Structures are given as C-alpha cells and as structure tokens.
Amino acid sequence: MAVVRVPESDADLNEARQILWEYLQWANSMTQSEFGVSFDIESMIEDDISNTNKFFPPDGRIVLALHDGQFAGVACLKKSGEQVCEIKRLYVRPAFRGKAIGRELIADLVEYARDIGYVRIVLDSAAFMKSAHSLYRSLGFINIPPYAESEIPPKFHSYWVFMELRLK
Numbered sequence: 001m002a003v004v005r006v007p008e009s010d011a012d013l014n015e016a017r018q019i020l021w022e023y024l025q026w027a028n029s030m031t032q033s034e035f036g037v038s039f040d041i042e043s044m045i046e047d048d049i050s051n052t053n054k055f056f057p058p059d060g061r062i063v064l065a066l067h068d069g070q071f072a073g074v075a076c077l078k079k080s081g082e083q084v085c086e087i088k089r090l091y092v093r094p095a096f097r098g099k100a101i102g103r104e105l106i107a108d109l110v111e112y113a114r115d116i117g118y119v120r121i122v123l124d125s126a127a128f129m130k131s132a133h134s135l136y137r138s139l140g141f142i143n144i145p146p147y148a149e150s151e152i153p154p155k156f157h158s159y160w161v162f163m164e165l166r167l168k
Contacts, residue, residue, distance in 0.1 A: 002065040002101045004108045019074040023091035034128045035159045054078040061112045065101045072096035075105035080149040085113050087123040102135050114167050121165045124150045133161055141165045
C-alpha cells in the first residue's frame with residue numbers, strides 16, 4: 001500500500017517536479033505517436049513549476065505517493081472556476097503501476113476537494129489513457145463535453161476525453 005502525502009520539503013518538491021517532467025515527456029511522446037500532435041512540454045512544465053501556488057492551499061493540492069519508501073507518483077488539484085476544481089497531471093511511474101496508487105492519489109484529491117467546498121471536479125485526459133479513464137469511471141466520473149477552462153486547445157478536443165465528478 002502506498003503512502004499519499006503532500007510535499008514536506010524542497011527535496012519532495014524537486015521529486016514532484018521530476019515526476020511531472022517524466023509524465024509530460026511520456027504524454028508528449030504518446031500524443032506524437034498516437035495523433036501526430038506535439039506539445040511544448042518545456043513551457044507546460046515551466047508553467048507548472050513557476051505557478052506551483054495553483055496546486056497549493058487554499059484552492060489546490062499536490063500529492064505524492066510513496067511505495068516502499070520510493071516516490072511512485074504524483075497528482076495535482078487546482079481551482080478551475082467558481083466551486084469547480086480540476087485534476088491535473090496524475091502520473092504513476094511504470095514500475096509502480098497495478099498497485100492501486102493512482103486510485104489512492106485521486107481519492108486523496110477528491111476528499112480534499114469535498115473538504116474545501118468544491119461542488120464539481122473536472123479533468124481532461126488524452127484518449128489513449130484508457131486505464132486512467134477506467135479508474136476515473138470507477139470513482140464516479142462521467143464523460144462531459146469539453147469545458148472552457150481546459151488547457152487543451154479546441155483543435156485537439158477530438159483526441160481528448162473530458163470528465164467530471166459531482167461532489168454535491
């Protein structure tokens with residue numbers, strides 16, 4: 001079983017950045033392979049790193065998962081609109097997949113979102129991330145049309161899945 005916690009030190013934040021970098025490199029490679037589409041991951045990670053406050057209280061959260069003392073994954077939550085938050089950058093390192101770590105990360109974010117009063121969680125996910133979609137659906141998320149706050153440009157919407165979970 002994994003331990004899910006918020007970053008507690010600069011070393012933890014550096015590890016979160018490293019996992020986010022791994023995620024964005026993997027996702028960019030997959031979108032290139034699957035759809036012939038490439039993103040500027042340098043600017044995406046720079047935005048995440050320079051604006052990490054969006055992932056911290058009072059409106060957001062970043063959590064790390066540790067499995068047997070090793071950093072296994074990350075997930076983030078940020079404010080997206082009035083009483084709406086968005087899950088971003090869920091990633092579990094390949095060596096740790098199949099251990100319910102993604103489920104634990106999302107469960108933590110859902111509980112936190114409820115605790116601070118959000119009424120809805122939204123997310124976007126590339127169409128090839130089928131195991132993530134299954135996880136989200138098992139937790140009650142449903143497909144929705146693209147939402148305005150998504151960082152995915154409209155010309156790429158056909159390659160993405162958009163979901164929500166109503167909390168109230």
